[in-house]
Amino acid sequence: MRKDAIFIGVEVKDEYTSDPALGAKLNEVCPVNIYRGTETGVDIDEAAIDECVLCGLCYDAAPEGAVAVLKLYEDGAALR
Amino acid sequence: MSILIDKDTTFIIQGITGREAVNLTRECLDYGSKIVGGVTPGRKGREVHGVPVFDTIAQLVEHNGGVVPDGSVVTVPPAGTKDAVFEALYAGIKTIVIVTERIPRRDVAAMVELADRSGARIIGPNCLGLIVPGVAKMGGIGGPAKNAAVAYQPGSVGVMSRSGGMTTEISSTLTAAGLGVSTAVSIGGDAIIGSTYAELMPYFEADEQTQAIVIYTEPGGRMEAQLSAWVKENNSRLPIIAFMAGKFMDDDEMQGMSFGHAGTIVEGKEDSATEKIARLEEAGIPVVQRIDEIPDLVKAKIAERSAA
Amino acid sequence: MRFFEYEAREIVKRAGIPVTDYGFTTDAAEAKTIAARIGGPTVIKSQVLTGGRMKAGGVKFADTPEEAEAHAADILELEINGHEPRGVLVDPKADVKQEYYMGVVWDGAAKRPLMLFSDMGGIDIEQVAEEHPDHVGRGHFSTLDPFSDFMAKQVIADAGVTGKALQRCTPILARLAQLFLDNDMLLAEINPIAELHDGTFVALDAHMEMENEGMGRQKALIKALGIGAEEGTRETYVPSAFEEAVSAVDAADHRGVIQGKDNGFDGTIGLIIGAGGGSLTLTDAVRQQGGKPANYSEIGGNPSVAKACGLAKAVLAKDGVEKIAVMMSIVSNTRVDIVARGVIKACLELGKDPAETIAIFRIPGAWEEEGFKILDKYGIEYCDRSVSLWEAAGRAVAKIQGEAA
Ligand code: SF4
Numbered sequence: 006m007r008k009d010a011i012f013i014g015v016e017v018k019d020e021y022t023s024d025p026a027l028g029a030k031l032n033e034v035c036p037v038n039i040y041r042g043t044e045t046g047v048d049i050d051e052a053a054i055d056e057c058v059l060c061g062l063c064y065d066a067a068p069e070g071a072v073a074v075l076k077l078y079e080d081g082a083a084l085r
Numbered sequence: 086m087s088i089l090i091d092k093d094t095t096f097i098i099q100g101i102t103g104r105e106a107v108n109l110t111r112e113c114l115d116y117g118s119k120i121v122g123g124v125t126p127g128r129k130g131r132e133v134h135g136v137p138v139f140d141t142i143a144q145l146v147e148h149n150g151g152v153v154p155d156g157s158v159v160t161v162p163p164a165g166t167k168d169a170v171f172e173a174l175y176a177g178i179k180t181i182v183i184v185t186e187r188i189p190r191r192d193v194a195a196m197v198e199l200a201d202r203s204g205a206r207i208i209g210p211n212c213l214g215l216i217v218p219g220v221a222k223m224g225g226i227g228g229p230a231k232n233a234a235v236a237y238q239p240g241s242v243g244v245m246s247r248s249g250g251m252t253t254e255i256s257s258t259l260t261a262a263g264l265g266v267s268t269a270v271s272i273g274g275d276a277i278i279g280s281t282y283a284e285l286m287p288y289f290e291a292d293e294q295t296q297a298i299v300i301y302t303e304p305g306g307r308m309e310a311q312l313s314a315w316v317k318e319n320n321s322r323l324p325i326i327a328f329m330a331g332k333f334m335d336d337d338e339m340q341g342m343s344f345g346h347a348g349t350i351v352e353g354k355e356d357s358a359t360e361k362i363a364r365l366e367e368a369g370i371p372v373v374q375r376i377d378e379i380p381d382l383v384k385a386k387i388a389e390r391s392a393a
Numbered sequence: 394m395r396f397f398e399y400e401a402r403e404i405v406k407r408a409g410i411p412v413t414d415y416g417f418t419t420d421a422a423e424a425k426t427i428a429a430r431i432g433g434p435t436v437i438k439s440q441v442l443t444g445g446r447m448k449a450g451g452v453k454f455a456d457t458p459e460e461a462e463a464h465a466a467d468i469l470e471l472e473i474n475g476h477e478p479r480g481v482l483v484d485p486k487a488d489v490k491q492e493y494y495m496g497v498v499w500d501g502a503a504k505r506p507l508m509l510f511s512d513m514g515g516i517d518i519e520q521v522a523e524e525h526p527d528h529v530g531r532g533h534f535s536t537l538d539p540f541s542d543f544m545a546k547q548v549i550a551d552a553g554v555t556g557k558a559l560q561r562c563t564p565i566l567a568r569l570a571q572l573f574l575d576n577d578m579l580l581a582e583i584n585p586i587a588e589l590h591d592g593t594f595v596a597l598d599a600h601m602e603m604e605n606e607g608m609g610r611q612k613a614l615i616k617a618l619g620i621g622a623e624e625g626t627r628e629t630y631v632p633s634a635f636e637e638a639v640s641a642v643d644a645a646d647h648r649g650v651i652q653g654k655d656n657g658f659d660g661t662i663g664l665i666i667g668a669g670g671g672s673l674t675l676t677d678a679v680r681q682q683g684g685k686p687a688n689y690s691e692i693g694g695n696p697s698v699a700k701a702c703g704l705a706k707a708v709l710a711k712d713g714v715e716k717i718a719v720m721m722s723i724v725s726n727t728r729v730d731i732v733a734r735g736v737i738k739a740c741l742e743l744g745k746d747p748a749e750t751i752a753i754f755r756i757p758g759a760w761e762e763e764g765f766k767i768l769d770k771y772g773i774e775y776c777d778r779s780v781s782l783w784e785a786a787g788r789a790v791a792k793i794q795g796e797a798a
Contacts, residue, residue: 011741012734012767037697055698055734059763078770163606189577189607190499195536197504202537228725228759236723236778248670253758254722257778274669276501303673307502330673333680338657342630344673344689374681376674377781 006047010054014075015039021071022046031072034062059084087217088243088268088288088295089180089206096156096180096223097145098123099169101133105225106160109184110134113158115230118221121145121154124169142176156180158214158224166210167192174203182224183209183279193277200279207279213249213271218256226271227253240265242383243289243323245282246301247274247308248330255299255328255376262380267295274303281308283315290321296390297383298325302361304334309361313368324386326379327365327372332358394603394626397440399482400618401599405583408572410565411595413487419480424465427483428458434486437464439471440479442629449473454486476629487597492585493558494518495566497573505533508548508570510562514585528552534570542567561594562586576614577607635688635707642703649696649727651704653688655711660685662793663708663717665701665736667692671722671782678786679718684794687714695726701735702742709743709750716749718789721756723778729756729764737771748772752792755785 007016017040021027028042037056040063041048063072064085074084090096100106101123111134113120122145123138125131131138139145146153157173159166159181166185173181174196181200188210200207208215214224218237226249227233236257242264246252249271256266270285272278282300289295302309309327316325334344335357355361362372373379396404399417406412416427417440428435439451446452451473455461465481472478492514500507510530513521522529530551534544545566549559565586573581582600589595603611605626632640639653651667664686666675672691679686688708692701708717719736721727733754740747754768757778768775774792776785 011738055738058728058731076766078767164609187606189610190579190604191536191574191577191607194499194504194506198535198537225726232725232759246670248668248673250668250722250724251670251674253725254671254674254782257723258781261779276499277504281502301670303670311502328674330670330677332677334673336657342654342656344654375678375781375783377783 006049008049008051008054009075009077010051012076012078013054013057014077014081015049015054015057016073016075017047017049018071021067027067027071030066031063034066036060036062039063061085086267086292086294087220088285088292089208089215089270090156090217090221090223092117092220093119094156094180094221094223095119095121095152095154096158097121097142097154097178098133098136099142099157099159099173100161101125101136101138102128102131103160105184107133109158109160109225110136112225112229112233113222116216116222116233118223121149142172142178146176153177156182156223158182158184160184163188167196170196170207171199174199174205177203179203179205180223181205181207181279182212182214183207183273184212184214184224185209186211188275190277193275197277197279208270209273209279211275212273212278213252215268215270216266217268218266224271225249226269227256236260237269238265239267241267241294241296241387243267243292243295243298244269244300245272245285245298246270247272247303248301251301251330255301255379258376258379259299259383262384264380264383267292276306282312283308286312286315286319286321286323289323290319295323296387298323299379299383300325300327302327302329303331304358304361305356307355310355310364313364313370316368316370322390324383324390325370326382326386327370328376328379329358329362329372335359394605394608395442395629396601396603396618397442397479398438398598398600399440399480400620401601402482402596403618404572404576404601404614405569405596405599408568410568410583411593413485413595413597415482415484417480417482418465419469421462421466421469424481424483425458425462428455428461431483431485435461436484436486437461437468438482438484439468439473440482441473441476442627443474443476446473451478484597487587487595488590489585489587489597490590491558491588492597493554493562493588494521494582494584495562495569495586496580496582496584497570497578498580500533503533505536506570506573508532508534508545508566510549510552510554510566512552512554512558514587518582518584530554536574540567540571545570557592558588561588561592565594576601577604577611578602579604635711638707638710639690639704642700642707645703646697646700649692649694649700651693651696651700652691653704653707654690655688658686658688660687660794661713661715662686662789663711663714664688664690665692665705665708665717665719666690667721667727669693671720674722674782675720675786678783679790682783682787682790684786684790687711692721692727692732695728696731696735698731698735698738701732702738705736705739706743709739709745716752716793718752718786718793719754719756720782720785720789721758722782724756724758726759727756728760729758730760730767732756733764733767737767737773753785753789755780755782
């Protein structure tokens with residue numbers, strides 16, 4: 006699942022989108038509440054994406070390669 | 086050298102577990118400051134960026150083998166600030182930076198009065214603290230260590246400012262011009278503050294590194310009149326240059342409106358920008374129109390004094 | 394927070410200071426009843442939070458209860474400086490021998506409360522201090538040590554007052570000093586405190602202003618005076634539509650602080666500026682270079698993208714504003730990239746080209762590398778700290794007003 010706002014895009018690789026534990030964890034770490042943990046997995050709150058502060062905490066909380074934060078103003082360059 | 090703090094100054098953070106205080110702790114540690122502990126009631130045993138947290142200053146002092154820290158940065162909410170500062174003063178702490186805003190005036194007056202009696206000095210409230218470039222910073226002044234390093238380089242000019250942000254703007258201008266900063270103090274923008282320009286002047290006067298002073302000021306209050314009087318009475322070796330913001334508030338259409346800090350309220354005609362500028366200039370303190378004019382004027386004034 | 398006279402008198406009375414047997418009402422018929430109870434001549438006084446009510450006809454004398462009713466009816470309808478009266482105070486007309494002034498204020502330079510006393514009461518104390526300085530006594534007192542009556546006595550004696558007046562006024566000024574501290578006042582003034590022909594002293598008018606920062610711990614008093622929470626801090630200032638819009642954006646989330654003002658500004662240069670000191674500096678710099686700002690604003694703390702966007706939208710919604718200048722002194726807490734996102738977003742959502750709409754962007758400091766990348770992408774003119782606030786303001790004036798002219 007990938008969602009793009011104006012400046013930032015957020016991606017959760019499809020194999021992780023139905024992991025409720027990951028959803029809850031991402032929900033907890035992201036300071037601007039971009040990720041939402043649902044009963045069935047992970048959701049991305051489109052309205053919050055542009056508030057991303059590029060802190061990288063979501064990368065730290067998720068398995069390697071599970072999430073990506075993309076800077077759309079830099080040709081979609083990934084934060085990591 | 087520097088004023089108020091140096092490389093050996095130890096200090097604590099009261100209210101260390103608050104969100105802003107956690108950032109401030111990180112910034113100060115990265116900059117090289119010696120933070121020897123933090124206090125948040127009920128949080129004993131925690132750590133913030135490796136700094137141990139205690140319930141009371143007494144515990145902290147005991148943990149440090151009875152050594153009382155030199156200073157404290159107070160970041161507790163307004164209702165508890167007076168008590169926190171009293172705790173620090175009773176413990177024997179001598180340099181206190183109060184970051185908290187919106188503290189009732191009665192409490193500020195009481196803290197300042199007790200500090201006077203204890204031979205301690207309060208900076209603030211509602212300020213970002215102070216920085217000795219390349220040595221230490223006490224408070225959020227200049228922001229993260231790497232940002233502070235860009236704006237503040239060691240040098241010869243002492244800076245005092247009622248606005249925290251403008252302390253950095255002015256210091257950065259001095260740094261870019263090769264003059265640098267000896268110590269920069271964000272003194273706070275409230276109606277009553279612990280340390281006014283005139284009260285800090287003797288410290289700068291005694292600091293060999295400092296060769297000139299730059300102040301940032303605003304309408305409101307009588308601090309500039311006090312500085313002018315001090316300059317006239319003390320035959321200071323230091324040239325002072327002032328920048329005054331908020332001149333537009335003198336206009337008729339702006340009457341009755343409030344801008345900026347709590348202290349920036351014009352209560353009488355002596356408080357207005359025009360009146361203050363006249364008073365400063367009368368005391369031989371030039372008031373520049375633009376911040377970018379400051380470095381050249383500082384250089385000229387220093388040259389004038391050394392030639393004399 | 395300012396108090397109406399009837400509330401200020403109540404505060405004084407609670408502190409044990411003698412007041413006249415007045416009554417407050419919002420109803421002309423009741424004014425008649427109060428005047429009848431008082432018996433004899435009365436004064437009907439408009440209750441407004443503004444000065445100059447005497448001149449405006451908001452104070453009238455009545456000999457009979459009927460007259461009191463008629464005056465009350467008039468005064469209740471009378472707007473003073475745009476303020477509707479809260480009600481009227483019906484006061485017995487006092488048999489005054491002499492009027493005195495007493496007040497307590499904060500002295501920011503001395504960092505202590507200051508008592509003032511004069512035997513020339515009933516007029517503005519500033520005027521007395523200027524014209525008859527020898528008739529004004531002053532004295533600071535401690536916020537730590539217990540207050541003692543002699544401190545008040547010294548101040549009164551300093552004004553050249555002795556005899557019975559000195560003895561009678563001393564405990565009154567002492568109580569005023571105490572209530573000033575106890576109630577977190579910024580100003581506590583009794584003007585006049587009157588000596589009556591029978592030798593007693595009584596407060597004929599009182600002004601009280603409480604510090605907003607102290608209101609939290611003065612809830613009991615505020616409640617006892619019957620002031621509801623909905624009155625807030627009673628700012629008499631009437632915000633403009635723009636100012637209200639910005640307040641609403643600011644209240645929507647807790648990150649950072651934004652403020653906007655436009656009363657007194659009528660130009661076309663939209664200003665997105667900050668923080669406290671930087672905003673004052675930049676507003677001066679724009680005006681001194683011939684610019685006419687459409688507004689004043691402050692960005693403080695670390696606002697969200699939504700907040701910066703909301704402020705920019707509110708400024709762009711103002712009549713005549715086509716372009717904005719986004720400028721701050723070097724930031725260390727506010728983030729350059731977040732503000733950049735916010736203002737660009739505002740342009741895009743309003744269907745405007747950011748490169749055209751944002752005349753200049755001058756915010757150096759935290760996260761500037763990231764911010765500059767965003768500004769590059771949208772083709773916006775920006776500068777770093779090597780361009781002074783003055784120069785940036787000058788460019789804004791040239792780009793916005795130069796084209797319009
Ligand atoms: S980088 Fe930080 S703010 Fe951005 S999505 Fe990840 S956790 Fe949230």
